[in-house]
Amino acid sequence: MTASEARPLTATRQFPPGFLWGAATAAYQIEGAAAEDGRTPSIWDTFSHTPGKVFGGHTGDVAVDHYHRFRDDVRLMRELGLTAYRFSVSWSRVQPTGRGPAVQKGLDFYRALVDELLDAGIRPALTLYHWDLPQELEDAGGWPQRATAERFGAYAALVADALGDRVERWTTLNEPWCTAFLGYGSGVHAPGRTDPVAALRAAHHLNLAHGLGVQALRAALPPRAEVGVSLNLHEVRPLTNAPADLDAARRIDAVGNRVWLGPMLDGAYPEDLPADTARLTDWSFVRPGDTATAHQPLDFLGVNYYTPTLVSAGGDGPAGGDGGHGGGTSSPWPAADEVAFHQPPGDLTAMGWSVDASGLYDLLTRLSRRYPELPLYVTENGAAYEDAVGADGAVHDPERIAYVHAHLEAVHRAVEDGADVRGYFLWSLLDNFEWAYGYDKRFGAVHVDYDTQVRTPKASAHWYGRVARSGELPELPGA
Secondary structure, eight states: OOHHHHSOOOSSOBOOTTOEEEEEOOHHHHOOOTTSTTOOOBHHHHHHTSTTSSGGGOOSSSTTOHHHHHHHHHHHHHHHTOSEEEEEOOHHHHSTTSSSSOOHHHHHHHHHHHHHHHHTTOEEEEEEESSOOBHHHHHTTOTTSHHHHHHHHHHHHHHHHHHTTTOOEEEEEEOHHIIIIIIIIIOSSTTOOOOHHHHHHHHHHHHHHHHHHHHHHHHHSOTTOEEEEEEOOOOEEESSSSHHHHHHHHHHHIIIIIHHHIIIIISSOOTHHHHHTTTTOOOTTOOTTHHHHHOOOOSEEEEEOSOOEEEEESOOOTTTTOTTSSOOSSOSSTTOTTEEEEOOSSOBOTTSOBOOTHHHHHHHHHHHHHSTTSOEEEEEEOOOOOOOOOTTSOOOOHHHHHHHHHHHHHHHHHHHTTOOEEEEEEEOSBOOOOGGGTTSOOOOSEEEOTTTOOEEEOHHHHHHHHHHHHTBOOOOTTO
């Protein structure tokens, strides 16, 4: 029994005043308009058009056509009662080559989106980078190259200059672990490279990019703006308390979590990480002053959580621990081949991910104890299920309601126990292009018919809207 299960529920489970109730999306997954108004290919355009990389040969060329339908989508958010919306900017839409001046038509799209949100009473939360690197920067070496971090700083300044007068909440990177270790390690995400040294180099340059991005944002944004980062921190649990299993968990925590928390929040890499990976690299790509640059004061930390990670000693091959992201044959965990990954107990989502909300509670409370002055947001949490429009024209998704209810309950418990959690963003607002799974997995609160682009709010969307409007988590019927 975890600490979160041991204490009885309060009667009302009212969330604090001002708590943000949002939903989240990413540019490549929803926008479409892949070649309109000056946009050029990103690494995900290239990857999705490469045969065999994405389920069914699906691409984000059209996605859910948010580029042309954003006003209708904002209207849906308002009707559902959301108070915040987290979206990402497509780097190649506003700065197609990753260099030079902005494309004003690209920036105009985001200006119009933000204005629409503000008119609807919805607070925009902008993410600068959600995995869609301009292809020209990848052709020049991508994230394993230091120059990409420097380009990111210039890009951050460009977007801040355009939108800083109306967006108050800014995130530099979304889930850099996926960028580095799924993109350059296991190869199941764009750009599809399988080089563990390149993955570690990419991780460092993402840390550096974050720091340069924060500096650029601080220079351009008004003082009221909040700046943070969103990390998919792994709730790593050992299979047993045997020393070897505990050490396996330590290794995965180092390359899954502390590789980011160390530079960004503590100002240094953890000592065990270079030692664990010494047979791959001497880390000479880290230059003096880099970790100081990465270590910028932040206004919040975004936490993305879906499922815990269960490990033991005794690796079972390089494909272990792909995290349910596409089943590659190379490992996303550099120098951790001796670690075995296990299916955690619990019901499974359509992604094959275990449903275990205690992991979110444990993660939030541990972060709160470690960084007590740093506010937290749950910037992604949700589940994919097999959804379909029924004969009655509705989409009934009780499994998703149960999933979100359990995780909101975990957030509420964490708040009661002292964690400064200030908002929750459901992943995702809309069914969309789910990366290597294409359109085969549906995470959305709103169902999308991909042939007609018709949006149908699922039962979970209406339920979540009632929670957002009241700020109170009700008991589930029959619970």
